[in-house]
Amino acid sequence: MSTETPPAEATPPGKPGSSRSQLIKTIGMILAAAIATGAMTFGLMAFVEKKESAKKSTAKSTAPSEHKKEAAHGAAAAAHGPAVAAHAPAVAGHGPAVAAHGTEAKAASHAEPAKDNHAAGVTEHPAPARGTPPAAAHSTDHSKAAPKEHSASGSELLTKLMEGNKRYLANGATHPNQSTARRIEVSIAQKPFAIILACADSRVSPEIIFDQGLGDLFVVRVAGNVIDDHVLGSLEYAAEHFGTGLIVVLGHERCGAVTAALAGGHAPGHIGSIIEALKPAVDRISGKGGDAVDRAIDENVKIVVQALRATEPILKEKVVAHHLEIVGARYDLDTGVVTSVEP
Numbered sequence: 001m002s003t004e005t006p007p008a009e010a011t012p013p014g015k016p017g018s019s020r021s022q023l024i025k026t027i028g029m030i031l032a033a034a035i036a037t038g039a040m041t042f043g044l045m046a047f048v049e050k051k052e053s054a055k056k057s058t059a060k061s062t063a064p065s066e067h068k069k070e071a072a073h074g075a076a077a078a079a080h081g082p083a084v085a086a087h088a089p090a091v092a093g094h095g096p097a098v099a100a101h102g103t104e105a106k107a108a109s110h111a112e113p114a115k116d117n118h119a120a121g122v123t124e125h126p127a128p129a130r131g132t133p134p135a136a137a138h139s140t141d142h143s144k145a146a147p148k149e150h151s152a153s154g155s156e157l158l159t160k161l162m163e164g165n166k167r168y169l170a171n172g173a174t175h176p177n178q179s180t181a182r183r184i185e186v187s188i189a190q191k192p193f194a195i196i197l198a199c200a201d202s203r204v205s206p207e208i209i210f211d212q213g214l215g216d217l218f219v220v221r222v223a224g225n226v227i228d229d230h231v232l233g234s235l236e237y238a239a240e241h242f243g244t245g246l247i248v249v250l251g252h253e254r255c256g257a258v259t260a261a262l263a264g265g266h267a268p269g270h271i272g273s274i275i276e277a278l279k280p281a282v283d284r285i286s287g288k289g290g291d292a293v294d295r296a297i298d299e300n301v302k303i304v305v306q307a308l309r310a311t312e313p314i315l316k317e318k319v320v321a322h323h324l325e326i327v328g329a330r331y332d333l334d335t336g337v338v339t340s341v342e343p
């Protein structure tokens, strides 16, 4: 019976026939494995190459986009667009970054957008009738000797400022330099024609009461218009880097800080530091007649003006050289009038 004949496939191992077959199988497996490994290696290599090429292509595609970005930034800078505006606050804010100041100063030295404007504005108006310190009498054009300085004298700049207050008072405010064009003009560099040290009071906004716009005024505001190192540094910075020839210390009627200083007592938090700074003014009017708050407001302005004129080295040197005039003023909350406060 065929049932007794073992099937060919069932040949027991160890026999010559099965050994050949096994060898063929093994060779086949090795070959298959080699092919598979080769394929894998090739595939892997191809993958790596693909990846490398993808990297390169990404790099290639990135490079132009970076250029585009730079170009866009450049274009924005050239056009004084939003990209510049985005950087502007850090610069305009005069933060601790010295580099930002340097950049700004550098830019300012190259572009003086407001200079002609100021000069033109000033030329139209003669020197003011208001009393001004002796330094105001010198209206020499310093622009040739010191390029950083404004060409107008302190008294001319004060006239320009007061013309703005007159417009504001007469309901004829023109809101100058507040257009998109002006924003673009001053986005790279500023050259404010006046520096104002004013109280932080919400009713005493210099740009409004002097009818000015963007880039016109460098304003430092602190309750009671007092000075400390930060305030001094800000004023010095503007005088030094923009060649601004006028500082106005602006007090105002019914100043809350001065009123608090007069009232005495304990001031919570950091308010005490302001009260402390106002103490010399309060001491000066002690025992004298008149409205104590009014007198203290004026005294404080006088004290600050005197202190600024004597602050070395930057401010005092500029005052002595007649490159800077520092004057006191006072704003009337009821009438809107700014009047001179002479030390």
Ligand SMILES: [Zn+2]
Pocket (backbone or CB within 6 Å): 199, 200, 201, 223, 224, 225, 252, 254, 255, 256, 257, 258
């Ligand atoms: Zn105030």
